Amino acid sequence: MKPTIESLMKQSSKLLKVYGFERPRHESVIILKDILKKSYVDILSNSDLKISIAEKNKILENLFKRLKGKPLSKISGVKEFYSRQFITSKDTLDPRPDTELIVDVVKNLSKDFTKKKLNILDVGTGSACIIITITLELMSKLNICATGLDISKRALLVAKKNLIKFNLNNKVNLIQSNWFDNLDNKFDLIISNPPYIKKNDLAKLSKEVLHDPLISLEGGLTGLRSYFKIAKEVHKYIKKDGFVILEIGIGQLKQVDNIFLNQGFRRILKEKDLQGIDRVVVYQYKSTKYIV
Ligand SMILES: C[S@@+](CC[C@H](N)C(=O)[O-])C[C@H]1O[C@@H](n2cnc3c(N)ncnc32)[C@H](O)[C@@H]1O
Structure with missing residues (x-):
């Protein structure tokens, strides 16, 4: 029946x-x-x-x-981010509410932008939820030229589906690259929510999180491997007065600050998430004018 x-x-x-x-x-x-x-x-x-x-x-x-124990998002193939439904898969990290803070930080920074055209790079774009949201949120007032890069070809296929879904296929460029290897241009904003979980902490994560690809989670033994890599190379790809905006893990603020200070950056901002955890940091290269 x-x-x-x-x-x-x-x-x-x-x-x-x-x-x-x-x-x-x-x-x-x-x-x-x-x-x-x-x-x-x-x-x-x-x-x-x-x-x-x-x-x-x-x-x-x-x-x-x-x-x-499979997450609902991995069953349905969609996850909400900044009130929009993003396609996700076993090859992409499920967008997290904490990461929405990056979008808020960029929106706030953008109020002071004097330039009308902005080149934005998202390193480790995954589903492209960050770069798509920023583009959609800012495109009515700024001319956004956006790029998302990821080492994972499969994640980039999901990112492409999202670009088509949100009608941004001609507006956001996708590049397969191991960090900055395949890049040759400079950007006003470089954003990243990189893998930052300590290798030995992976086993402690909830069963649901372990449905995300390992490459999107694991940041080496200290959890800081991605930040070392980004800090060392990012100055070659950031324009004068540009910003580097990063999500960080619990308790990583001091260490990430040190990594960036050692590479000639200064922190100009940090923002806490809804649980009061330092979650997003903004750096500028020291040769640029101090703005806050
Ligand atoms: C934490 S996920 C972030 C995904 C998405 N930006 C988000 O916030 O939902 C980190 C991303 O970095 C990518 N990644 C890991 N190692 C990389 C590398 N060496 N070069 C470029 N991307 C990398 C992973 O494939 C993954 O998509």
Whole structure:
């Protein structure tokens, strides 16, 4: 017999609850809406609608993936970032709410920009959530020329899908590169949320985080490998008065500051995330005028 939306939602919520998921009904709606290609509200307001057996089977398949600990975003293939839905996959880090702070910092800095044209580079672009959001947020007032680079070809395929989704295919350039190896131009803003988890801390991460690719998480034994690499080379690619804007991990502020100070940069800003953790830092090359 064909089940209704409500009966399947009840069954799946019950199972999710037994398995200890905190928002079982919400998660059920998401699983159902993806397969039935309906909105969240449609699911809730059409609860007596009958579902085909094929749809039911697909819903159960996804429910079991969820019960085994796969993140909802990796099941549905989408994750929200700055109120937009980004395509994501096993080859990309799921965009995180903390990373939205980078967008806020860039938006704030942009209020003082005197230039009308801005060249922006996103190092380790992954799904391209940062560079796409910044472009969409700023393009009505500035002429944005944006580039996202990543070492992972597969992540870049996902980034490309997002560019097409947000109609930015002609506006944002994608480059496959091991850090700055394949770059030869300079930028006003260089942004990065690099891999920064200590190798030995990976095992302590939640099961869900471990569905993200290792290359997007692991920052070597100290967690600082990416910052050393970026700090050493970034001056060749930053324009005079340009900014380097980075996400950092918990407790990394002092060490990242030292790495950049040693390479001739000064920190001009730091911002805390919603949990009060120093999360985003902004540096300028010392030869540039001090602005804060
Ligand atoms: C923490 S993820 C950030 C992804 C995305 N920018 C975000 O904030 O959601 C780090 C990204 O850096 C990329 N990456 C790692 N090593 C790299 C390297 N040597 N050169 C370029 N990109 C690298 C990974 O593939 C991954 O996409």
